[in-house]
Amino acid sequence: MSVSPWHERFNTLVDQGLDREMRVITSPVGPSVETPDGPKLLFCSNDYLGLAADPRIGDAVARSAKKWGPGTAASRLISGNTSSHAELEKRLARFMGTQAAVLFPTGFQANVGALPALVGEGDVIFSDELNHASLIDGSRLSDAPVRIYRHADARHLEQLLEEEPSSTGIRLVVTDAIFSMDGDLTPIEDICSVADRHDARIYLDEAHSLGVIGPGGRGLAAQKGLADRTAIRIGTMGKAFGVAGAFAACDSDAAGILVSRARSLLYTTGPPVPIVEALIESLEIVEGADDLRARLADNISFFKDLAHEAGVSLIPSDTPIQPVPIGPSDRAMAVSASLWDMGFFVQGIRPPTVRAGTSRLRVTLCASHTRRQIEDLVGALADALETETKNK
Ligand SMILES: Cc1ncc(COP(=O)(O)O)c(C=O)c1O
Incomplete structure (x- = not known):
């Protein structure tokens, strides 16, 4: 050989x-x-x-698998979208207090799909230097230039925003809420103030904060009363939710763009219904936990x-x-x-x-x-x- x-x-x-x-x-x-x-x-x-092996969620999977079977057999944009996917998205949007929520198979896919769909040429990304790999890759896949600010340093972010010639494009600040390898928090109050002063929008990845902090487990922005100041919040559901999957919580225009343009949503098989129905169960548990x-x-x-x-x-x-x-x-x-x-x-x-x-x-x-x-x-x-x- x-x-x-x-x-x-x-x-x-x-x-x-x-x-x-x-x-x-x-x-x-x-x-x-x-x-x-x-x-x-x-x-x-x-x-x-401690929900990954919770019997209530396991039962939801088993019931659903009996009814629906394991496969959706197509992208959600073709024929792999069911009433359960729509129901979960409706409940997630209500939970997050946003006009819409768009479901992705995983958090990695959410970030590598959403960022290039939402920003491109003429826009600028401002990214924390310790952001998760999926945010880095999603930013690289977009056609927007990426300016990297020092970790959790809102002053450096402000400096970079000041240096960036103003344009008609979107200025998007991208950050983890809880940093995945360090466990610290982004200074969300300062980030919001800086973003407001410089007409920038915030893309907050709540992967490790969703379910864990904030009222009903709604995450960091909700804990600080700043949910309305973020444009996009990503939640992942393979961590505190104990299952798998992710969503982007956002306004209906951004959701429309994601459903029309996010390649990791368009060109991948729809999540299995037993997983989706497990997430409906898990969401209910997490909110009351x-x-x-x-x-x-x-x-x-x-x-x-x-x-x-x-x-x-x-x-x-x-x-x-x-x-x-x-x-x-x-x-x-x-x-x-x-x-x-x-x-x-x-x-x-x-x-x-x-x-x-x-x-x-x-x-x-x-x-x-x-x-x-x-x-x-x-x-x-x-x-x-x-x-x-x-x-x-
Ligand atoms: C901040 C952050 N975003 C996204 C992801 C990816 O989520 P998933 O495991 O659902 O792909 C992770 C995973 O560790 C993460 O830490």
């Missing part, structure tokens, strides 16, 4: 320690999972409210307090994403591997997901974790970090 044309390129990744492998779990997602290496306490999923949000907030502060007492330093964050800074990628992966051996599943995050030299463990807390599980994690983290420091 001939040598693969990718042999050398892959070997280079291996030599740099940047090749990746997918770990396997053999049980439903929950605070503890089974794996081929035995049970592990799971501290790296985005199942913030103040008890789970309170438990999650309690788990976050419990973890932070314990980590502080144990001398485990954290990147400052008050959200479920609690990164432990390590630095070199091989060290981050070594600490992750020793935690795995101790019975904890905590992923190491390294380039290109984060900048070189800033590799970390991305610890995530869920409402479903018990205090005992969190205590055990912090003990193991302290041990693993100490061992790694000795081996340096």
